[in-house]
Amino acid sequence: MGARKRLRAENNKEAKKQVSFASLRNVPTSPRKMRLVADMIRGKEVNTALDMLKFSSKEASRRVEKLLLSAIANWKEKNEGVRMEDANLYVKSINVDSARILKRLRPAPQGRAHRIRKRSNHVTIYIDSNVDNQQEIKS
Template sequence: MGSRKREMAAKLKEQKSQIAIAKLNNCPTSPRKMRLVADIIRGKKVEDALNILKFSSKEAARRLDKLVLSAIANWQSKNEDSDVADAGLYIKEIRVDGGTMLKRLRPAPQGRAHRIRKRSNHVTVVLGQKNNEEVN
């Protein structure tokens, strides 16, 4: 391996240690309802986001709460020597994509049928670490 390639690989490894990713696939909530909650916590510090989710009355907030806690645990497994409170973690990216759709038929009057679409979604949370230079 050449020296430039080795330096680039070390740089990428350092960047990846600064972030943590958690995914939730096939969550049985419509993407629109999940995006309402996701938009509230996007860009917030992790402590603030957890407080917002804890006191939210929406069902999607409970699912996102567990997902953010999972992302924190993933960050801790990478950076065992660092403390979460001192790290300055924030929600760098949160993405809600549409998942699979269950299609059902509901009987309607006069021999007709209405289609029922039960939507699901995929949520991806990326936690970033604010460096001291970025905070100032």
């Protein structure tokens, strides 16, 4: 690996240590259905997002709720002295990417076959504190 590439990789690694996130891989739900839930909480305060997910009727919201709780736990681990209520956490970004697709065949009339695609996805949630951003603006 070249010097520039190594330096950039080290910088990316250090930047990732500062960010609190959680990711969920190979969720057996179509990305389109998961994006509906992700759009619902993007940019919202963490407590509001948890309430929205808890009372949502969508099946994907249960998985995203658990993932958000994991991201909050990761944030607490990095910021041990800070209370969650004082930090004013919010969902900075949430990404839903397509994962592997299982391809199956379903019999069709007259000896034909129709392809069925069983889609899955990857979800990543980034959370951040509004207090840090407000202090930077005031400075």
